Amino acid sequence: MRHEGRCDAEAVSQCRYCRETHTWDDDPTHHLKTCQAYQQAEKRLEEQSESDATDTDEATEAANSDDEHFARTFIDPQPHEFHAYLKWNCEDLANPLRSYFGLRSLQGEHDFEQHGRLRTTAEIDGTEWNVEFGFKSSGLAPRAAENFQLDEVREYLVYVYPKGYDSWGAAKSEARKRAYFRISPRWPDIETKEGNRAMSNPYDLEGYDVEVEGSYWDFEQYPSVLRQSLDALATRQGFRFNSPTPIYPADFDEDRLHRSSNIVDAELYVRVLKGETGEVIAYDGTLHEVSLLLAGDREGYTKSVRDDRECPGHYHTATIDSRRAGELVGSHELAKEFKHYHMRNPDAVEGTALENPKIGVSFQNSIHDDTLYWSDLDTLVTELDEALLNVLNWSNIPTRPDGQMFVDDDYFEVTGSRRWRKILPDRLPRIETKQDDQIFASAAQMNETDTELVETLLTDGGETSPKELARSIGVHLDTVYRALKRLSPLVDHTYGEVQIGSKYIAQELTGYIDAVSNSIKSGLENALDGLTRAEAHAGDDDPWSRWLDRYGGEISRTEGVDPDELDIGFQPETLSEARRLLRSGASQWSKVTDEKLRQFAFEFAPKITLVDGSVYEPRYFADALGTPG
Secondary structure (H helix, E strand, C coil): CCCCCCCCCCEEEEECCCCCCCCCCHHHHHHHCCCHHHHHHHHHHHHHHHHHHHHHHHHHHHCCCCCCCCCCCEEEEEEEEEEEEEEECCCCCCCCHHHHHHHHHHHHCCCCCHCCEEEEEECCCCCEEEEEEEEEEECCCCCCCCCCCCCCCCCEEEEEEEECCHHHHHHHHCCCCCCCEEEEEECCCCCCCCCCCCCCCCCCCEEEEEEEEEEEECHHHHHHHHHHHHHHHHHHCCCCCCCCCCHHHHHHHHEEECCEEEEEHHHEEEEECCCCCHHHHCCCCCCHHHHHHHHCCCCCCCEEEEEECCCCCCCEEECCHHHHHHCCHHHCCEEEEEEEECCCHHHHHCCCCCCCCCEEEEEHHHHHHCCCCCHHHHHHHHHHHHHHHHHHHHHCCCCCCCCEEEEECCCCCCCCCCCCCCCCCCCHHHHHHHHHHHHHHHHCCHHHHHHHHHHHHCCCCCEEEEEHHHHHHHHHHHHHHHHHHHHCCCEEECCCCCCCCCCHHHHHHHHHHHHHHHHHHHHHHHHHHHHHHHHHCCCCHHHHHHHHHCEEEECCCCCCCCCEEEEECCCCCCCCHHHHHHHHHHHHHHHHHCCCCCHHHHHHHEEECCCCCCCECCCHHHHHHHCCC
């Protein structure tokens, strides 16, 4: 019964097309690729749209409906910050670095000392943008090759920002749409100048390594923005030189991107009406629960931020690593930061759309277990989108485009699109219940070494290791390793570092540990009783017998129809712990007897003495176990 509702193999959703059931960990995107019923439905939809050109409105309505045969319509998030390292491989060209020499030629045509960066404009997506060109030292040593005649290797900088701003920095200070590209050459056996950090080129690329930063562009647009910017810069060649070395924007076509191109930051957000995000930022709200249940106890990057100095909910974050991402949303693997934030100076935007907060989810490269490659872009967008939609759902904010709840800004529009996304019931209460069960089961079996180890982890700050724990509590290292194995549901031991599994477990253990220590110190008599009881139940190895042994349960038979007395030796600290203990006992008894869980209350009259000496003898325990059946 305790297992029901938390089983990883439990079917939690069903394909709208073929009716196949799915578990938490199933990837719906992968299923759709092989679902014949889905493909047929999509084909029918396409044929319907094309077959009746005179009935466009009906076709559009069918395509966008939330009919059970089609994917749901969700609010479209807006891409925000983006940061990547894109690498172009041009080794097949006669001169792989020809565009680099073209940029060097453009540098020579412009007087940077007198005029500053070179400025021009480019048309991108039908809009005129400012484009600036500059350069900086790279720290690279000149290439030892006949066709490389440069004494100084520079990196070339391209800035793209809106017309109406006099600099990229001014556009950035006002959080406008923009892009920045730092173009650095690469060749095999590349070296740096003395005193500079060594340069890595593991694939011996001959081409370019381009750092990309920007905001508000669709993530996949950045290569195109660079190419169109280089097109604009190429038109500025030839003003001083009769035969300039040309720039070849086609060298930066997307089909030349090398597989090592990788992404280090990306965010999607929505803007929600001020005053409607209370369940996101409350002390028992979604972000706090994510941080408490999924953030490690002592890893620095799992900190939860709550900054309300400027206004309520001004800047709140919760971060989870790669391993825990899948606990929150099945099949997810990317480390993420969940964010609720206002503008830096909220008073300055009062009365405008910008007074309303953003809710966003971003990729966290610094704590991700692996490299996120450019080829993983679809996975990135899906995970960020699903994580954001689930946070909205768990916070009772609509996941559909709702003009009464969401607010347009200069970039985010309250629009929706039909797509397949995994939307789950709030998993946070399930995770909390699972961690409660782990705490209760493990705490009741702790020996003295276990409690000392947990107390040390709870009281000592910073990182620790098994060796440091052994030295701290005065036991052999092997003893610590055995304790860590016993405590594995509560304690994480990876790469020589030890920490409590989550902030929530640490918080709850703080309340348990004193009771467990007291029980151990005064437990000799209970231990002897346990040996006697074990002999009386010789040969019994069922869950109910093990539960009685574990918690010092003593059954006194009564005459007639009165329930047998059940006296529990283990002393919990609070009433809630006592109730949880009895529910776990009822569950084990139900497994052995095959009786309904509620019947336990009619068979036994339980009695538990708490640490403070108070006695818990529930008269209506049956009501706490639910109705029959």
